[in-house]
Amino acid sequence: VKVNGTDYRTVWAEGHTVRFIEQNRLPFAFVINTTSSYVDCCHAIRTMQVRGAGAIGALAGFAMALACHEAPEKDPDYRKFIGNARSEIEATRPTARNLFHATELVYAAGLESPEKAMAAAQQVADRDASDSQQIGEFGNPLIRDGAGILTHCNAGCLAFVDYGTALSPVYKAHREGKKLFVYADETRPRSQGARLTAWELHQAGVPHLIVPDNAAAALMAKGKIDLVITGADRIAANGDTANKIGTLERAIVACEFGIPFYIAAPTSTIDPACKTGDDIVIEERDEEEVLYQEGPDAQGTMHRILVCSPGSHALNPAFDVTPAKYITGFITEKGIVEPEEIMKLVEARHASP
Numbered sequence: 001v002k003v004n005g006t007d008y009r010t011v012w013a014e015g016h017t018v019r020f021i022e023q024n025r026l027p028f029a030f031v032i033n034t035t036s037s038y039v040d041c042c043h044a045i046r047t048m049q050v051r052g053a054g055a056i057g058a059l060a061g062f063a064m065a066l067a068c069h070e071a072p073e074k075d076p077d078y079r080k081f082i083g084n085a086r087s088e089i090e091a092t093r094p095t096a097r098n099l100f101h102a103t104e105l106v107y108a109a110g111l112e113s114p115e116k117a118m119a120a121a122q123q124v125a126d127r128d129a130s131d132s133q134q135i136g137e138f139g140n141p142l143i144r145d146g147a148g149i150l151t152h153c154n155a156g157c158l159a160f161v162d163y164g165t166a167l168s169p170v171y172k173a174h175r176e177g178k179k180l181f182v183y184a185d186e187t188r189p190r191s192q193g194a195r196l197t198a199w200e201l202h203q204a205g206v207p208h209l210i211v212p213d214n215a216a217a218a219l220m221a222k223g224k225i226d227l228v229i230t231g232a233d234r235i236a237a238n239g240d241t242a243n244k245i246g247t248l249e250r251a252i253v254a255c256e257f258g259i260p261f262y263i264a265a266p267t268s269t270i271d272p273a274c275k276t277g278d279d280i281v282i283e284e285r286d287e288e289e290v291l292y293q294e295g296p297d298a299q300g301t302m303h304r305i306l307v308c309s310p311g312s313h314a315l316n317p318a319f320d321v322t323p324a325k326y327i328t329g330f331i332t333e334k335g336i337v338e339p340e341e342i343m344k345l346v347e348a349r350h351a352s353p
C-alpha cells in the first residue's frame, strides 16, 4: 500500500523482527508496530491490529518462525515448544484458512531449523503479495469503463501483504485509466469498509462512496452496481465461501437483480478439508464490537462510546457462508473459475507451488 508516497507491505520481517501496520489505528493514525515475540503476534491477530485473510496468514507465518527462534532459549524441548506455539497461533482466529495454511508450511520448515522457518514465512508472505497482484491482472477485464462496483468489508491491500484481492482488479483498472466507481459497504460492527476500504481507495485516488450496510439492494435496484467483488476467508471444496458477515445478503440480492457476484481470493484460501460451507467454523466475536463505536472528536482525541440501548446484549458472528450457487466466479491467481472447478485449482497449486 502506498502511504504518503512510500510503498509499504502490511506485514514484513527485518531479520528476526516483524513489523506490521496497526490497522486498529487506521484511518486516524498510521502506526507501525514492531515485535520479536510470537506471543505479541498472537495478540495482534486476536485484537485485529492485523486482520484480513492474507495479512493474518503472513503474520501467523512469521509468528511461527519467531517461535522457532525463541524456542532454544525458552525450552529444552524444541519440538514441544514450537508445537505449543503453533496451537496458540492457530487459536487466535478460526475462520481464515490462510492462517492455517501458513502455520502448516512454516511449522514443517521449523522442524528442520529456525532459519528454514523464517525463509518459509518469507515465502508465504511473498506468495501472498504475488497472488494478489495476479488476481488484479485476471480481474481487471471484468471491469468495464464506467463500472459501478460494490464491495463488502476490506479485501484491499491492508487485508493482504500487498495489492489485496477484491480491490486488486479495481486498482489495476483505475491505473489503466478506466472510469469506475466503488461503493464501499461500511461493514458493521467493526466498519472495515468505512474505515479501511475507504482509506485505501482515498490513498489510491479511486472515486468511491461509503454506503450503509442496508443500502445494497436499493443501489442495485437503481442500476448503480454492475458487479460485486468481495474477498473470502475460507472456500470449501464445493465453492461455498465464508466471508465477512453480510456477504451472503449481498450475494442473494445480486442474484435477484442478475448482477455478477465474484469472490476474489488466492488458492491458499481454499480448504479441501471442508467439503461444504457447513464444515467452516464461524468465529463469534465479543458483543462489545456491536455495542460500542470508537472514533476521534473534533480535537482528535479518541473516544469509545456506547451506541446501543444500555443493558441490551448483542450477537456478533464475524462471518457468514455464501452458497456456491450465488457465486458467478472466483478470481484467483490462476485465473477465473466457476465454483465447480475450485478443486482443480488446489491441484494446480500443488503442481506449481
Ligand code: MRU
Residues within 6 Å of the ligand: 051, 052, 053, 054, 152, 153, 154, 155, 159, 160, 165, 192, 230, 231, 232, 233, 243, 244, 245, 318
Ligand atoms: O474479520 P476480518 O476483518 O479479518 O475479516 C476478514 C475480512 O477482511 C473479510 O471477510 C474479507 O472480505 C476477506 S478477504 C481479507
